[in-house]
Amino acid sequence: MESSNIQGKKVAIVGGGLVGALNACFFAKRGFHVDVYEAREDMRVSSFARGRSINLALSHRGRQALQAVGLEEQIVSKGIPMHARRIHTPLGKKYSIPYGKKNQYILSVDRANLNRELLTAAEKYSNTKLYFGHKLIECNAELGTLIIKSSRSGQLPLEVTYDLIVGCDGAFSTVRKQFMRQTRFNYSHEYIPHGYMELTIPPRDGDFAMEPNYLHIWPRNTFMMIALPNMDKSFTCTLFMPFEEFEKLVTGEQVLDFFQTYFPDSIPLIGEKRSYLCSLHVPMACLLEV
Template sequence: MSSGPSLQHYENEKAKKVAIVGAGLVGALNACFFAKRGFQVEVYEARKDIRTAKDVRGRSINLALSYRGRQALKAVGMEDQVVFKGIPMNARMIHSLSGRKSSLPYGKKGQYILSVDRANLNRELLNAASEYPNVKLNFEEKLQHYSLEKGSLTFIRPEGSFEVSHDLVVGCDGAFSTVRRQFMRQPRFDYSHVYIPHGYKELTMPPRNGDFAMEPNFLHIWPRNTFMMIALPNLDKSFTCTLFMPFEDFEKLTTGDEVLQFFKKYFPDSIPLIGIESLKQDYFRLPAQAMISVKCSTYHIGAKCVLMGDAAHAVVPFYGQGMNAGFEDCIVFDELMDQLHNDLSKCLPEFTRLRVPDDHAIGDLAMYNYVEMRERVNSKWFIFRKYVDTFLHFCMPKTIVPLYTMVTFSRIRYHEVIKQHKWQCKVINSILFVMGVSATITGAVLLFHYLPKSPHLLVLQNWNYSFK
């Protein structure tokens, strides 16, 4: 952090104690936001400190950082250092079955998303949080129970269990949140989770002759209708390839030779880039991992507890918005604290009111985008519509904005993005329909006047003139 952390104290306010459960991406960023505001912050994490641990366990899908996440990082003075360690991706690079490659830009010239490493970003955020004198980071302390009635948190660590109490508890402990269990006991709390029937496996495409094996400034996609593979670039000039596929298809591949034959059939151009032996080893290193979508409402209990990130709204990774939506939680809450003068009794219910419809919307959009990535990008009509959207956006930048642009390169609320997209689809489809009808009529008129006259056409012409 270039200028070092600064504390924002409000007049006559006693510094409150905030417990953040979970030191992942959203928890660590939240620690910075609350610390800047002058709160006494304690972060509790069940795992070892990722900054010193020899083996880092957990999800390793590369992340796509976009505008919403960058705005949150900017608010705590971290945008530049994170962007410096990211790799810009300007477009999707589509790999056909024949090996032909074609690109689909994400937005206007200069608009891009960033490929960032999850573990490295988490380290950066924890380092930033630890620079604040009013932040204490606690590792290998797992939340066992949260009692709303007593206002206490019970943690267990190698030496035994202990109990603490805080003015505010922020649950950032992931899709299987322990903090959220307390919410399950509350009346009128809605909760649902869905495991999609597809899983994922990660493979590594190493550097080639000291450089990237493929074009680095793209998100590479091999769309195969019911499944797909993607590849994101890393700073060490490797690519992380992720194969998304129904579990039943993963289960059919039980030997290295079967995996090789499968890749020869569906991803032949990737084999020499990954390497035959590496492909066989990577494929069987771990079982296919599951993906879950979580929705709930509300996100708060009184003025005592609030959920953020995956604890409130885990989404599947196909829009690259899971981290960005979690980071946006942090900045939305911070903006509310400004507007409502740190009054938690007002901020928490307002946070729920604002974020629930938006987070449910991005959950739906992420599901939709999987179908788009694995199937629709193969469609000529889909590609044509992308160019139509881009052209109309160029002509009417404030009226027509492509769906992906609204989601990725703006902070338009997610649920408003869906409304705007539906309206735009009606308008664009109407324009295309009128153009199609006009072209048909024009073609018919030209045909009518310039084809050699047959007796039937002469009769029609005479009938037409009788009405003039």
């Protein structure tokens, strides 16, 4: 679109996560008036931010996107290079698979910090406004209208109109649901059989408990565990496994037996007596999200 046609054009971005915040930067940089509606409260000021906390492995493609909005160095400076996959076998042996032959690497970055930085970057544009605690109730793509409800008590839903509506509101997208009400709109949604559980490998004696510049992987056929390094010298550890396998772990003893069978070298790293490892047997709904 020519710059002369952009003047006065209004864009609504539904969802202030990574995708929504990055899109806001791109649209604002082009000169559009951008409003971002996020159902959750501002994660930069709230004491507890809901959502995934799994680290991101930032590749060249992601860095290019950040570079385009002037954030690459800012994010890279808070990331940890991972030059290879570090494979952990059931017998405790380890070997590496490099990401390339020219010293290439991907970066372990904190997802929440990246989201905060993107929101702050978007907010710096004078033509961008962020609305937190504002949930999309209904939209009409043909008319460009949105009905937004504020989380503040006593406020009536707002009806607003835009030239473009961008749905960045995740797997259970309200924008998509509204599109599905249109004729001849095809859509399918299929759930994978896997869930995940997050664990932490804490620092040991003030340093990383494992080699830090790797993406550690424990591949075990239908399930696996990974660990990515953090700036505080801990590792964010994630167990991906079919729900039916999680449901077999009913007692703390079964959990420990499971780890001793499949991830024996991780037990002293995570800590056998750490509460979250011993509580894997609590109801799955409290622990897992797809």
